[in-house]
Amino acid sequence: MTNRRDFLKKSGTALGAFAALNQIPVLRPGAVPGFLHSGAPLAYIPTDDEINALMATALGAAKSAGASYSDVRIGRYQNNFVITREHQIVQVVDTDSMGAGVRALVDGTWGFAATRNLTSDSLAAAAREAVAIAKANRIAQDRPVVLAPTPVVQATWNNGFTKDPWDVPVEEKADLLIRANTEAMKAKNVRFVSSVMYFVKENRHFASTDGSVTNQTLVRSWVPMQITAISADQTDFQNRSNTVQPMGRGYEYVAEADIVNNARKWGEEASEKLTAKPVDVGRYDLVLHPSHLWLTIHESIAHPTELDRALGYEANYAGTSFASPPEKMLGKFRYGPEFMNIQGDRSQPGGCATIGYDDEGVKPEEFLIIKNGLINDYQTTREQANWLKWWYDSQGRPTRSHGCSNGDSWSSVQFQRMPNVSLLPGEKDLGWNDLIGATDRGIAIMGDGSFSIDQQRYNAQFGGQLFYEIKGGKIVGMLKDVAYQMRTPDFWNSMDMIGGRKSYMMGSAFFDGKGQPGQVNAVSHGCVPSRFRNINVINTGRKA
Amino acid sequence: MSDYMREGMRRPLSLRSNMQIAPMPESEAQALIERTVKMSKADSINVQIDDGTTTNLRFADNRVSTAGRVQDSSVVVVSAFGPKHAAVQTNDISDEGLRRAVAQSEALAKLAPDDPEAMPELGPQQYKSSDAYFTSTAEASADERARAAMTALQPARAAGDLKAAGYLEVRARAEAIGNSKGMFGYYPFTTANYTLTVRTADGTGSGWAGAEVNDWSRMDFAALGTHAVEKARASHSPVAVEPGHYTVVMEPQAVGDIVQLIGFYAGAREADEGRSPFVKAGGGNKIGMKVVDSRVSIISDPFDPDLRGQPFDGDGLPLGRQVWIENGVLKQLYYSRFWAKKQNTVATGAPSTFKMTGGTTSVDDMIKSTERGILLTRLWYLREVDPRTILYTGLTRDGTFLIENGKVTRAIKNFRFNDSPLFMLNNVEALGVPVRIGGTEAGGPIVVPAVKAKDFDFTSLSDAI
Secondary structure: OOOOOEEOOOOOOOOOOOOOOOOOEEOOOOOOOOOOOOOOOOOOOOOHHHHHHHHHHHHHHHHHHOOOEEEEEEEEEEEEEEEEEOOEEEEEEEEEEEEEEEEEEEOOEEEEEEEOOOOHHHHHHHHHHHHHHHHHHHHHOOOOOOOOOOOOOEEEEEOOOOOOHHHOOHHHHHHHHHHHHHHHOOOOOEEEEEEEEEEEEEEEEEEEOOOOEEEEEEEEEEOOEEEEEEOOOOOOEEEEEOOOOOEOOOHHHHHHHOHHHHHHHHHHHHHHHHHOEEOOOEEEEEEEOHHHHHHHHHHHHHOOOEHHHHOOOOOOOOOOOOOOOHHHHOOOOEOOOOOOOEEEEOOOOOOOOOOOOOOOOOOOOOEEEEEOOEEOOOEOOHHHHHHHHHHHHHOOOOOOOOOOEEOOOOOOOOEEOOOEEEEOOEOOOOOHHHHHHOOOEEEEEEOOOOEEEOOOOOEEEEOOOEEEEEEOOEEEEEEEOEEEEEEHHHHHHOEEEEOEHHHOEEEEEEEEEEOOOOEEEEEEEEEOOEEEEEEEEEEOOOOO | OOHHHHHHHOOOHHHOOOOOOOOOOHHHHHHHHHHHHHHOOOOEEEEEEEEEEEEEEEEEOOEEEEEEEEEEEEEEEEEEEOOEEEEEEEOOOOHHHHHHHHHHHHHHHHHOOOOOOOOOOOOOOOOOOOOEOOHHHHOOOHHHHHHHHHHHHHHHHHHOOEEEEEEEEEEEEEEEEEEOOOOEEEEEEEEEEEEEEEEEOOOOOEEEEEEEEOOHHHOOHHHHHHHHHHHHHHOOOOEOOOOEEEEEEEOHHHHHHHHHHHHHHOEHHHHHOOOOOOEOOOOOEOOOOEOOOOOOOEEEOOOOOOOOOOOEOOOOOEOOOEEEEEOOEEOOOEOOHHHHHHOOOOOOOOOOOEEEOOOOOOHHHHHHOOOEEEEEEEEEEEEEEEOOOOEEEEEEEEEEEEEEOOEEEEEEOOEEEEEOHHHHHHOEEEEOOOEEOOOOOOOOOEEEOOEEEEEEEEEEEOOOO
């Protein structure tokens, strides 16, 4: 599942089964009817010392009730939205939510309970409830959970943002958006623009019965924009969206994105799509820009190499993985060409999944998921690392978590979530124009569009934002109604050229969905422009 | 209001302890809203509450994986000064927390630009109860949930060649809305949602079953387990069939997966603005025009006993029975209060439920009448390809079968499709009896029939099982 962009109604709520009607991207998939799920300035924020004392209370209560291991997360999760359309404001929203989640392991079975009441009594009650749930579920357990060892840490961390979006006045944010909208609407046929500033701030505290205690702060920023051009006779409309990637940075990123000066160009691109040539179906060489390719990596590499998924733990929802079982894959399965290296990490500056310590107190490491084209590793948590002990032993590597445990709120139980998963640059210093210049008959695609992939991550179909026909090494015009269909290993093995370090860029999803109950995760994927040979392209334009 | 709920409300307050079961009672919700309104210095204020407990149990690979209980509240405060407004949400519902939320929303609203589309708050409204709260559900214990999971885990383990993965989510919550003009609405509800995937241990077959009920005692866990096991075994070792246009027999879940999407495109404004599948050639929208087969009607009705949805929308507009498509003709699109005023018509409210009416043909009879076609269990990863036609792509999943000469003859590999619910509902050959389904991606109370339709467009094969 991926960055499913749910919608929320302007004044907020009750879309229920039928409708999600306004073009306002938001919050949580599967939120209960009734507005934003998480939540404005809280009356009282406990001090760090008080939080540490509350966490100790919970851990003590869990131990006394019979837990062999327990961890507790107390977090404050804030969102800020400024939503505009055309020349006007739509809504301004601030949300603020704080609470505690306690996880307990009893006889190798997990239990979890969460409460918004930050009192010693409530924390102790939640801990006992987590233990009680674990005990009740022992009848449904067939083999105990065992955690891989991890060093005890006491640390504080932040993701390096330099300008806190909460310090920027709402009128300044609204003014910037509306000026960008106005610029976009100067383009011919552009009739509608919606734009949003969306900021996330998280303060996460963690403590475990192992003795680890961490305190982390991060900010993420996104400026979604959708520009709609409508033909004069109303027989066609075209959208240009996904113009600015989400990043794990502060308001300084919004300033750098320069949306007012770029909006005119984006508007003209929307307009040009109206008169673009419909694509002829067939096989083409595709030159994919990082603003597009990140999503293909996300869907066809990052998801299938989640270890829980590969072993069936997501079978009832997101599905399983073709990259399974690990015994037949690790060191053996050819995912792509020799020069293909895919790295998992939570350390890239600005990455949406970047963090100091994961939700089990593990310091994440950089690891190669695909090494020289072969599957080399999976994404893991402390519980999962043990499942690959045989492999790590054979490689002379220690069995330890890669630090991929994450819960999307204090109220969500942590589980394995994707780190930043990136295609490493090639050795040659090639860029976007070099790849186009080397292509005789192809299509260049920029920006992420429609995406869909099956539950084992074999068969995928991707659209995009902008499509350009390449002939004889040159872009000769714009195309529309383009989507490509692929079978994952065939697709990656058709990759024959990639860009170098200078062409490396990150693209990101704010809403990567996984798990039941559904949780969202923000994640980035770095990559370089890449060429894929002889890919099946379909035409998606159809008359009603 | 249901008797169950009245019973629930008589509970002593002490039951609302640290890990309470019942959501905030109506009297408490009303008092909270009144307290918050009194704190306001704005021209108007709107307050919305979501409160309650959600419990869940998850299993996979024949073992329980995670389980938990989450108790949370949220209060959303929308303050307005003339055309300026802002919303603040908090989960701190102490008086001091509410005061801060009110003050913050007022501060933001004063700084916000004027909204030329701002609408005044509604005055007092009358809402009927949709009787959606059942204590049988709210009080289902951790033991009961574990036993429910065992109805799937036990047979899967005993079989030796099956792997069960499932998810049970139980909600006992209340939604409340009120404002400075005296409006107050309250909707307590419970739901139990259960989905189950059974796969053959060798990874060559996969079957699915799922359901949603308001009343726990009406969930037949064992029957769903049997159904998923049968599908897993029957779907074993699928063969490839050429992609192309096929007659399809879609079970209700598959129908819901694609038909529910129409709701995302039901805005009158987008149609009037020229950017919707319901744009009329030459301008305006298609209300009054035939858009799908004349046997198809789509309504919303929170009081339908199969739906039991929220009886008001986010603005506090009362929701009743609303006909969207009747006998194939588009009767209504969603008009927000602003757009209704601008177009000089009546606001519809944003519906909380979805029901497609059906016919009487059983799935078996649909199969019997099919010379060559494909039986579909459900659809997956549906994503917009073209908003002009509601063209979506997605895949079949967890039980896809070939029908030949009136019989299901073999399991076949999954397909990717590129098709639209509007195209599909124009190609209807038969309709079944509508049922509540539990597995759509958007969720919510949804009731649809099985459908037999011709010319469904499968564009490629998938090796996924």
